[in-house]
Amino acid sequence: MNFTRRILLASAAVAATLLAPAYASAADLIAIITPSHDNPFFKAEAEGAQKRAEELGYETLVLVHDDDPNKQNQLFDTAIARGAKAIILDNAGADATVAPVRRAKEAGIPSFLIDREIKETGIAVSQIVSNNYQGAQLGAEEFVRLMGEEGKYAELLGREADTNAGIRSAGYHDVIDQYPDLEMVAQQSANWSQTEAYEKMETILQANPEIKGVISGNDTMAMGAWAALKAAGRTDVIVVGFDGSNDVRDSILEGGIKATVLQPAYRQAQIAVEQADQYLRTGSTGQDEKQLMDCVLINSSNAGDLETFALN
Template sequence: MLKKTKVLFAALAVSAPLMMGATSAWAGGLISIIVNDPANPYWLTEGNVAAAEAKKLGYDANVSAHKGDTNTESTLIDTAITNKSVAIILDPANADGSVGAVKKAVAANIPVILVNAEINQEGLAKAQLVSNNAQGAALGAQQWVQAIGEKGNYVELLGAPSDNNAATRSNGYESVLSQYPDLKKVGSQVANWNRTQGHDKMQSMLQATPDIQGVISGNDEMALGAIAALKEAGKLKNVKVGGFDGSPDAVAAIKAGELEYTVLQPVAIFSAKAVEQADNFIKKGSTGASSEKQLFDCFIITKDNVDKYTAPFVLSE
């Protein structure tokens, strides 16, 4: 049985509107925040929390989005340099492809703090703050086994291959599910963290392997797309679906009995912490952290504790 985990998350300003463009007055200087795609509530919260924390600490904040495109990311880094940013908070577009963008900022003597995803080179960013994806995936897989049982056919939806989190989560699932020989993975598809692609890939897997009892997904958006496809096929009642992120829509699906669980990433915690560490570096020349790479443990949300979800990506005790 899973050990029930409870955590108290600070009430952060996750409802603040996402800003596109610099604010007017300079306080401690401009912190440029570059997220992936604010159409996804996870990345929306990431930008909102970081911007709110920057303002709280006396900085201006500018939130923009690269939407997974490294060329756009590079342009946004150029803009941050031109705007004389005192720090950059970046959710990198690509583990390899974002290295050059970070190097440009470093060459301009602007400290870069990475959030949510890593790059495949250490010593450039002042810090890399990410969810403990391996721990979260193992936690989710254990909960998923409780839902589906120790026997059955299942499929997996994977995130973008350019994001190390996709492989880490998939490997974390495998580390648990491989212990159950009667659980058979009969299909897997890359759906790039996207709900529409999750729907379409689920449809194609249902056509190829209609006899499934479970779907395990690398994030909530893909899981929600799979749920829509399963509903259309009249199969959701007999298929258990698990997600990862802790998004408001996933929480609503848990309450509706459509999603078994979601793994909550503490994005509201590490987005604020990233700005705190940038502030420390600006003022003291050090982030104050003991290492560049920092992992933040994830938490499980099920029907048993879903009522403790008090704000986007915030689970209260």
């Protein structure tokens, strides 16, 4: 090969390197995939994971699946194509998530799940979730106390495909159903949505004007229910949520919604990143795959100490 040809080939190689997508050299990329950041809980997860990952020296790719399993599949393909070292995930459905997590594992990319479990073990490295059953029992006990152990109430459920929705409802009822004078007159899914919760609450209130309380599967739905109740002049109705959002904190401090249950979204996401880092460095997290974090009751006594899904 003559000298001129060697120079041309070398120049072409340099040019190809310079023109390659920036992510091609992102050897220490962590992908963070969550539901929509319109919900402050999921936004806190993403921010917590991103901040901790960058503190540990990783580049981050923050993606949103909008609770759409098909979009989640596409985002996994993106993370795999970009050569992510690990995936931090709050998933789009317990069943629908098994295949993409397995696909990532087969590509050599470990997944670290937060908030929502999947139904299969051995394909994700970690599944770090709030103890939803324990938290729901805390919320239900406070709800029973606030209701004076009697009266008609409604329950707003989360998305059917989300394991947490069922676990929280079971936790609520294992407490509330022990009180025969508490009567559930409506139970409807609002799919974790504030808008849907507003609409469902309007309908429930029209059919059951004597309602005394509402227990909600998350804070976003609790806020929607409370807005509908306020619009109807029914601020006497007791509302209890679940998550520990700043919005519900503010409502509690203003005398609106009565209580919620804090699940530590921000810290949970940070722990997932820390375990990913340890796993990438040592081949082990030192923890069981499934890990539970206890929840904390938030009411007027401690709401002032709550900030971004953490107690100060």
